Amino acid sequence: MEKIRYELKETAGKVTLPDSLGFGQVFTDHLFEMDYDSKKGWHNPVIKPVQNISMHPATMFIHYGQSIFEGMKAFRNDDGDIVMFRPEEHIARLNRSAKRICIPEVDEQFLLNVLKEIITIDKDWIPAKEGESLYIRPFIYGSDSFLGVKVASEYKLIILLSPVGAYYSEGFKPVKIQVQDDYVRAVRKGLGECKCPANYAASLLAAEEARKKGFSQVLWLDAVELKYIEEVGTMNIFIRFKDEVATPELTGGILPGITRKSVIQILKDMGEKISERLISIDEVVNEYKKGNVLEIFGTGTAAIISSVGWLKYKDMEMVFNNGQPGELAVKLFDEITSIQYGRKEDTNNWITYVIKQGVEVL
Numbered sequence: 001m002e003k004i005r006y007e008l009k010e011t012a013g014k015v016t017l018p019d020s021l022g023f024g025q026v027f028t029d030h031l032f033e034m035d036y037d038s039k040k041g042w043h044n045p046v047i048k049p050v051q052n053i054s055m056h057p058a059t060m061f062i063h064y065g066q067s068i069f070e071g072m073k074a075f076r077n078d079d080g081d082i083v084m085f086r087p088e089e090h091i092a093r094l095n096r097s098a099k100r101i102c103i104p105e106v107d108e109q110f111l112l113n114v115l116k117e118i119i120t121i122d123k124d125w126i127p128a129k130e131g132e133s134l135y136i137r138p139f140i141y142g143s144d145s146f147l148g149v150k151v152a153s154e155y156k157l158i159i160l161l162s163p164v165g166a167y168y169s170e171g172f173k174p175v176k177i178q179v180q181d182d183y184v185r186a187v188r189k190g191l192g193e194c195k196c197p198a199n200y201a202a203s204l205l206a207a208e209e210a211r212k213k214g215f216s217q218v219l220w221l222d223a224v225e226l227k228y229i230e231e232v233g234t235m236n237i238f239i240r241f242k243d244e245v246a247t248p249e250l251t252g253g254i255l256p257g258i259t260r261k262s263v264i265q266i267l268k269d270m271g272e273k274i275s276e277r278l279i280s281i282d283e284v285v286n287e288y289k290k291g292n293v294l295e296i297f298g299t300g301t302a303a304i305i306s307s308v309g310w311l312k313y314k315d316m317e318m319v320f321n322n323g324q325p326g327e328l329a330v331k332l333f334d335e336i337t338s339i340q341y342g343r344k345e346d347t348n349n350w351i352t353y354v355i356k357q358g359v360e361v362l
């Protein structure tokens with residue numbers, strides 16, 4: 001792979017972050033960009049100032065959606081070191097998504113080094129307050145201009161960095177969820193396990209309608225029978241039954257979350273009974289009626305854990321833990337954030353150092 005070219009911003013200097021960062025609104029000084037064509041493969045890697053993209057109106061991904069992305073985080077930990085959480089897993093998922101929609105894969109070790117490089121260059125943008133982090137958004141899109149439906153022959157990979165605020169700046173509040181049986185997000189053997197824009201486009205109307213009715217998000221059912229629970233909003237879902245914690249098995253319609261994988265490992269380490277299996281919405285309702293559903297929570301990079309306080313399915317309204325955060329949800333949130341901020345030993349090797357004691361770790 002070619003060496004990265006550096007076209008750094010001359011005025012990049014002291015960074016003043018706004019008090020309230022929110023999510024995805026503030027961007028650092030630089031982005032990483034690289035091109036692909038069938039002759040040269042991935043080439044022309046460059047770190048340069050964040051700028052607009054100029055493209056032909058026939059650029060293929062705009063019309064046919066051949067595009068993928070990832071979402072991961074870096075943290076300024078309690079010792080002042082800069083770390084990433086499981087970047088290799090995110091890069092591997094990017095390549096699995098790439099394969100599914102005929103995008104050329106990327107060298108995983110090279111991409112990991114690129115992440116370390118660009119995070120180091122823009123390190124002053126990484127916020128330091130409790131719960132804050134640097135959100136990392138790599139994406140790839142088919143970039144040749146042609147109006148026929150086919151696999152693109154040229155691509156661009158870009159990595160954007162965005163400092164983000166604490167997800168729970170107002171406390172760990174449980175959310176209100178509507179079970180969605182009018183629309184589906186993704187179908188097995190379709191694109192459900194691929195992190196591509198199509199799945200998010202498919203989810204918007206349902207989320208909007210739920211929001212208008214006072215819900216934070218929807219719980220998605222499988223797209224074939226509308227019977228099995230799959231995901232909650234843009235998170236994976238876990239149910240704590242009386243004698244088992246269960247999460248839907250990865251049937252192909254579900255994004256294999258890195259937080260999901262981490263939670264499963266933590267539960268195993270804690271000696272909990274954790275199953276990956278089909279969970280029907282009828283089972284949830286029946287077990288709820290018997291008092292056997294103790295809590296429900298979602299898992300994902302943005303919130304880490306999101307406790308579900310209320311769930312509505314047809315006319316049935318379920319309340320968990322009196323609308324208070326579930327005990328296991330709180331414990332898992334503390335466990336994962338403690339690893340990310342360096343308060344707890346990283347026994348599973350989930351942390352990748354970018355800067356340790358002031359020195360870049362390559």
Ligand SMILES: Cc1ncc(COP(=O)(O)O)c(C=O)c1O
Nearest residue numbers: 234235236255257258259300301
């Ligand atoms: C649809 C969907 N499901 C699940 C997740 C959770 O995945 P992860 O834990 O890797 O962030 C995400 C977020 O990335 C998502 O967009």
